[in-house]
Amino acid sequence: MTDELRGLLRESAEAHQPDRARMLARVEHGTARPGTARRSRDRERTRALSWPRIVLATLATAGTLTASALMVVDVDAVHDPDPPRSPSAVGRAVPPTAAGSRTEDGPLGADGSVDPHSNAYWAQSNVTLKAGEPLTALVVELRIALTEGVKDTGNWRTRPAADFDLSARQEGGFLVYRWTLKPGRTVPAGEHVFAGQYDHATGGRDAKDDTYRIDATAGAAERGAAVWGGFA
Structure with a gap:
């Protein structure tokens, strides 16, 4: 190259x-x-x-x-708790016990007793109402504890039957008689008897758990009154 x-x-x-x-x-x-x-x-x-x-x-x-x-x-x-219910003026208060008796309130008084004609198979409980003034509203409640054999056999009162609405039923362990005065009717001053009749088991029956209650409106002032008690 x-x-x-x-x-x-x-x-x-x-x-x-x-x-x-x-x-x-x-x-x-x-x-x-x-x-x-x-x-x-x-x-x-x-x-x-x-x-x-x-x-x-x-x-x-x-x-x-x-x-x-x-x-x-x-x-x-x-599930909020229900508010407490307030009883109405007549016939809706909590049922009393015999130990918490109040047999007088103003013009209103009462007494409970087992009729002496009761026997070993059948009984009658009497509620005697004592009114110092005429009553323009009235509820009488008789509660018979459901001991053995208790069964409704009838009822009566000394006032006219047409003046009252009546119920007789089992409620919460009791046989309950309730007489309610009809609107426009009155109960005069004096003593008046309301009675419930029932069968029961053979032998003597203890009435210690039976109670009554009466709620009423009395006089021209329409004053409310309530009494209750037992049958000891």
Whole structure:
């Protein structure tokens, strides 16, 4: 090779500038493991989808907690304790016990007794009402404890039957007789008897748990009065 040819080749080599970026890219592509690029793209896609799912799951959980809280509030509202009931002026107070007797109240008085004609199979309980003034409203209640064999056999009163509404039924462990004066009717001053009759088991019957109560409105002033007691 002549000196002239060598000089031309040296000048041509010095003038060449290789594309470094393209060469590096080819080397990297050649050494990369198969599937690496695809897995990288899959990971990016998974991360992109994860956030919406996390957000939806969080919202669903919050919705569940909110619904649960509403259900708890609703149950508490349904099962709030009932407010105490106040008895009406006539015939709705809590039934008395024999030990808590009150046999006089203003113009109203009463007495309870087992009729002397009662026997070993049958009995009659008498409530004697004592009115110092005419009564314009009246409820008489007789409660016979449901001891063995107790069964209603009748009732009566010394006032006209047409003046009263009558009920006789079993309530809360008692045979209950209730006479209610009809509107527009009156009970004059004096003594009046209301009686309940019933069978019972053979032998003497203990009346210690039997009670009566009378609620009334008396006189022109329409004063309310109530008495109660037992049959000891």
